[in-house]
Amino acid sequence: MTDSTAQTLSPAQLESTYRSNFLLFLVDGILFTIAMGIIGTTTVIPDFIRQLTDSEVLIGLSSSLFEVGWMMPQLFMARYLLQFSRKKWWFAGPNIPVRFAILAFSGILIVLGEEQPGPVLVAFLVCYGIAAVGDGIVGVPWVELIGSSLDNRWRARMFGLMMGIGGLITLGVTPLVGVILGEDGPGFPNNYGLLFAIAGLLFVGSIIPCLFIRELPNRPTTVKAPRFREYLPALGRVLRQDRAFRAMIITRALSSLYMMAGPFYIGFATVQLGVVSGVAVRNLLAMQTLGALLGAFVYSWMGNRHNLQFIRLALVAAALLPVSALVAGAVGPLPLYLGFFASGIALSNLFSSYLNWVIMHTTPDQRPVYTGLFNTVSAISLLSAPLIGGTIAEVAGYEVLFVTALVMVVGALFVVLRYIKAPAEASPEAPAAG
Secondary structure, rough: OHHHHHHOOOOHHHHHHHHHHHHHHHHHHHHHHHHHHHHOOOHHHHHHHOOOOOHHHHHHHHHHHHHHHOOOOOHHHHHHHHOOOOOOOHHHHHHHHHHOOOHHHHHHHHHHOOHHHHHHHHHHHHHHHHHHHHHHOOOHHHHHHHHHOHHHHHHHHHHHHHHHHHHHHHHHHHEEEEEEEOOOOOOHHHHHHHHHHHHHHHHHHHHHHOOOOOOOOOOOOOOOOOOOOHHHHHHHHHHHOHHHHHHHHHHHHHHHHHHHHOOHHHHHHHOOOOOOOOHHHHHHHHHHHHHHHHHHHHHHHHOOOOHHHHHHHHHHHHHHHHHHHHHHHHHOOHHHHHHHHHHHHHHHHHHHHHHHHHHHOOOOOHHHHHHHHHHHHHHHHHHHHHHHHHHHHHHHOHHHHHHHHHHHHHHHHHHHHHHOOOHHHHOOOOOHHH
């Protein structure tokens, strides 16, 4: 730590602060992870949207909407936050209203009922979009907090245990999800309304630990945010001069395009393989959660010293999902279940490993700019993914879509192997943005 607040703490006091922050971040992350698992973006949500519309494009958009909304505002927030050394309340403050959005939608869904699919779809897109964009607004200060108020050891441990414990609990509630969506459940739309309500309560509960995080700021305050005529050229210099960071953005973009197939595996299982919806959601969610659980504990072990190696392994595991889907088309659903297990290992911690790489790669004063640029540029490819994926599914079929996704993830793996080094071997070369 370079900030005077951190410098006045003894090593024992600093370690105690890290430990306390670790527990608070962990509780927040576990609650958030369970909530997102219950409304799984590749299982429950696309299955829910399929009850409302036949449009493959909208089904695809529903799966990636949260991540797109989360990424889009971050570049602008990064510029604004450059003038503040303390970021906690830029995270904790907006977090309070934002995490009520899903709970609000559960009430709207139950009130509107099954007779009004159009208004239900609009209400979902609005509430889910508010949750996503709001989470994007607090995303940069959240990264600042975990970068400044946890060291590398505690941060990697937090990411891994967050996904591991959250995945374990999600696995425990997966049978409940199957019962709620099954024939003995409350029926549509109350079944999905109940799932959104449970997830919404967990989102609201995750607000509480964030209020008690002790911030250790690590950079001096900039007098004012840079003007856009200064800020935008500086972003261009970052992309031109920092080759490793540019390669990581390309990797993230290819990973986002790989996700174009994500919402269509559940449709492939129910429509083409003939698996009953409740059974498909339950089994695929369980296998994905099992994989996420294993991946989380692997990452908690590798994340500090071997973050880049984990990225490589995760991309190899990710490639197994489209391959398994292609095999399942010929032999039945079992390979698809195994593919979801592999994708759980990969995707549960792939974004965390990307983000951890960026945090370790850059300097504290550049962290807001790098984080905002990384996420916002990545959002462009993620926004196009459902449009491309939905179009391919409608025009050419699921198999062509899965082959396209496989090409994207193999491309991402090539870039990582060829152009990206571990952060200890690479350092940001670009000048400060502003």
